[in-house]
Amino acid sequence: MSQQNKRRLPVAALLIMSLFVPAPWATAGEDVRILLEILLEKGIITQEEFDQKLKKAQEKEDIRSFNESQDIRRANREIDKRAEEERKFKTQFYGQLSSGYYSANNTTSKLLDASGMSDQPKANNRVGVKFTREIDSDLTAVVTLESNFSLRTGAFGRDAAGYGSSNSSGLGSALLDREASLKVNSVKYGTLILGRAPTLQNDLSGAFDARANWNFGGLKPIGRYAGFHSASGVNRADKLIRYTSPAYEGFNADIAVSLGGAPGFEEYGTSTHVGGRYKQGNFEAGYNHIEARLGGTSQKEVNNRVDFFAMKYTWDQLTLNAGYVVTRNPSGTAGVFDTNKTAGRVDADTWFAGALYRFTPSLSWNGGWYQVRDKTLQTAKNQNNDVRMLATGLTWTPYKEWDLFIDYARSFRENGATGAFTIYDKWVPDTSVGGVAGGYSESKRSQSGISIGAQYKF
Numbered sequence: 001m002s003q004q005n006k007r008r009l010p011v012a013a014l015l016i017m018s019l020f021v022p023a024p025w026a027t028a029g030e031d032v033r034i035l036l037e038i039l040l041e042k043g044i045i046t047q048e049e050f051d052q053k054l055k056k057a058q059e060k061e062d063i064r065s066f067n068e069s070q071d072i073r074r075a076n077r078e079i080d081k082r083a084e085e086e087r088k089f090k091t092q093f094y095g096q097l098s099s100g101y102y103s104a105n106n107t108t109s110k111l112l113d114a115s116g117m118s119d120q121p122k123a124n125n126r127v128g129v130k131f132t133r134e135i136d137s138d139l140t141a142v143v144t145l146e147s148n149f150s151l152r153t154g155a156f157g158r159d160a161a162g163y164g165s166s167n168s169s170g171l172g173s174a175l176l177d178r179e180a181s182l183k184v185n186s187v188k189y190g191t192l193i194l195g196r197a198p199t200l201q202n203d204l205s206g207a208f209d210a211r212a213n214w215n216f217g218g219l220k221p222i223g224r225y226a227g228f229h230s231a232s233g234v235n236r237a238d239k240l241i242r243y244t245s246p247a248y249e250g251f252n253a254d255i256a257v258s259l260g261g262a263p264g265f266e267e268y269g270t271s272t273h274v275g276g277r278y279k280q281g282n283f284e285a286g287y288n289h290i291e292a293r294l295g296g297t298s299q300k301e302v303n304n305r306v307d308f309f310a311m312k313y314t315w316d317q318l319t320l321n322a323g324y325v326v327t328r329n330p331s332g333t334a335g336v337f338d339t340n341k342t343a344g345r346v347d348a349d350t351w352f353a354g355a356l357y358r359f360t361p362s363l364s365w366n367g368g369w370y371q372v373r374d375k376t377l378q379t380a381k382n383q384n385n386d387v388r389m390l391a392t393g394l395t396w397t398p399y400k401e402w403d404l405f406i407d408y409a410r411s412f413r414e415n416g417a418t419g420a421f422t423i424y425d426k427w428v429p430d431t432s433v434g435g436v437a438g439g440y441s442e443s444k445r446s447q448s449g450i451s452i453g454a455q456y457k458f
Contacts, residue, residue, distance in 0.1 A: 032057040088134040093458075095127035098403075099151045100453015102216070106445040107422070107429055109340070114429035114441070117152055121216045121424070121451045122405060125149050126178055139186050144197075146179040178236070186246075193242040193256075200242075200254040200275050201228060201308060202235035204286040207277075208310035210321050210354025211368045215425035216451045217391030217409025219352060222370045225337075225387060225421050227327040227344025228306045233258055233271055233294050234344070242273070250280040254288075262297040269297040275308070285311040294345060301331035304345045317358040325350040328375075336376055337385045337419025341442055342426060346419075347375040367392040374419075385419035388412040393451075403455040410448040423447045 033054060040050045103115040119125065128146030135141060149156045157175050174196075181195035205223055206213035213220050223229025237258035245253040253276045260269020275288030290306040293299040310323030329335035329345045337346055354368035367390075374385040393407035409423045420442035428439050 090130075090132045092130045092132070093128075094130065095125075096123065096455060096457040097125045097149075097151055098122040098453055098455035100405075100451060102424065102449060102451045104424060104429075104441070104447055104449030106443050106447045107424075107441045108439055108443060109420075111443055111445060112429070116429065118216075118424075118451060118453060119150050119152050119427060121407070121453045122214050122403065122455045123212070124178070124215065125151060128179065138188050139184065142183040142185065144179050144181050144183065145176050147176050148178055181240070188246065190246050191244040193240065193244075195240060196236065196238050197240050197242065198236050199234070199240065199256055199258075199273050199290075200244075200277075200286075200288050201273065201290060201306065204275070204277070204288055204308055204310060205229050205235065207284070208286060208312055208321050208323050209352070209368065210319070210356045210366050211391060211393065212366070214391075214393075214407070216407050216449075217389065217393075217423050218368065219370065221342065221422055221425045222350060222352065222372060222387070222389065223325075224342040224344060224426060225419070226325065226348045226350045226372050227304055227329075227346050228290075228308055228325050228350070230344055233292055234290060234304065234306070237271065237273075245276075251278045252276055258292075260293060260297045260299070265297070265300070267293075267300070269293050269295070269299050282314045283311070284313075285309075303329050303331040303335075305330055319356040320353075321355070322353040323351070325352075337374070339418050339420055339444070341420055341440055342422060349373045349375055362397045364395050364397075365392070366395070384414040385417050386414050387421050389423065391423075401457050405451075405453060405455070407451045408449075409451075411446055413444065413446045417444050420444055421447075423449055424451075 036050050036054055039045045098120050100118050100121050102118040105113045107114040126146055131143040133141045147156050157177050179197050181193050181197040184192045205219050209219035211218035229235050239259040242256035256273040258271040262268050271292040273290050277286045288308040291302045292304040294304050305328045307326040312321035327348050350372045352370045356366045358364045370389040372387040389411040391409035395403055395405045397403050411423050422441040424441050427441050
């Protein structure tokens with residue numbers, strides 16, 4: 001064998017190995033080409049051998065690149081799939097709480113001046129969790145579990161912040177008192193809610209009150225008194241089936257039924273709600289009609305009928321609102337104002353009006369006027385239970401989660417009134433006498449008070 005051929009053998013062997021042994025370099029294909037060109041220049045391989053070996057090297061490089069790209073695609077698909085699943089299923093913990101200092105006069109049946117730490121002076125304390133599942137591009141299911149709680153004592157459940165305990169008797173109460181519902185949302189078909197949940201009345205009372213349904217000097221204590229806002233089935237209801245239609249020319253229809261029922265008497269305790277909302281530009285209006293059978297599954301007759309009308313209009317920073325509510329007890333039973341607490345189920349006409357002015361995006365003033373006219377039969381035991389109330393306040397929102405506020409409210413009662421009323425929703429003052437029994441904030445006299453506090457949302 002010639003000396004030249006001897007030199008060719010190890011070089012050719014090295015070249016062959018480079019084609020079949022995976023190269024550790026990122027630029028292995030380019031290195032092979034350079035090596036082949038050197039061998040061709042030296043005359044060790046012919047042009048034909050150069051072309052064949054280069055083609056084979058390129059094929060191997062193409063296969064390797066293809067395999068790598070397939071691996072990357074598979075990994076990306078897995079990442080996208082996990083991201084899509086996470087996007088379709090979300091868990092959200094949320095809540096809000098408000099507290100501060102209050103001072104009020106003529107509270108409780110003892111006509112006490114009460115002051116101290118306040119629970120939920122702006123809006124109800126709440127904590128909840130939402131589980132959201134996107135079924136398809138237009139259909140979403142949401143499970144909501146929400147409870148009231150007290151900042152004073154840590155109690156949870158229905159009216160916990162009002163009583164400072166689990167309920168008025170200190171016994172167990174519904175933990176998920178505010179909401180335990182399944183909601184199915186569709187832009188095309190509307191919204192269906194099943195379970196314990198707010199009714200349309202709850203939405204309207206908050207949306208059309210200049211004081212945003214505040215517990216202190218707002219529409220909520222007025223509504224409890226006159227019978228169109230309470231936790232007993234008017235603004236929140238058990239076994240609720242509620243449907244809200246999609247918006248059509250600015251209008252949404254809203255119908256609901258709260259199922260009472262007893263074996264063989266399905267209509268007992270059952271309430272119906274029919275109404276809707278309209279919004280076009282700066283104008284908004286709402287109406288709701290309620291036929292309620294309050295008092296449990298033994299209640300056959302409608303004993304709380306509500307017709308609620310309200311509207312509001314916004315000019316730049318100013319929003320004006322007004323409303324009229326008719327409440328009746330057509331069952332022919334009690335139909336009188338409770339002498340101990342604000343229980344509703346009465347014959348009354350209610351007017352309210354107010355304004356909200358935003359000086360800046362973070363600073364606003366609000367004011368409200370409310371009047372309840374007693375329409376029950378005037379007897380020696382049931383004299384004039386009219387209520388007039390004025391309330392005003394300032395709110396500063398330094399951050400989107402925080403509201404700092406100061407409020408003043410005053411109610412005016414007629415001499416000889418027998419119905420119990422409170423300017424501060426319903427709560428037990430720290431200075432109450434006799435514990436919870438007889439210690440509610442309600443009284444039969446005029447009241448006035450101030451509230452200073454903060455609300456935090458998360």
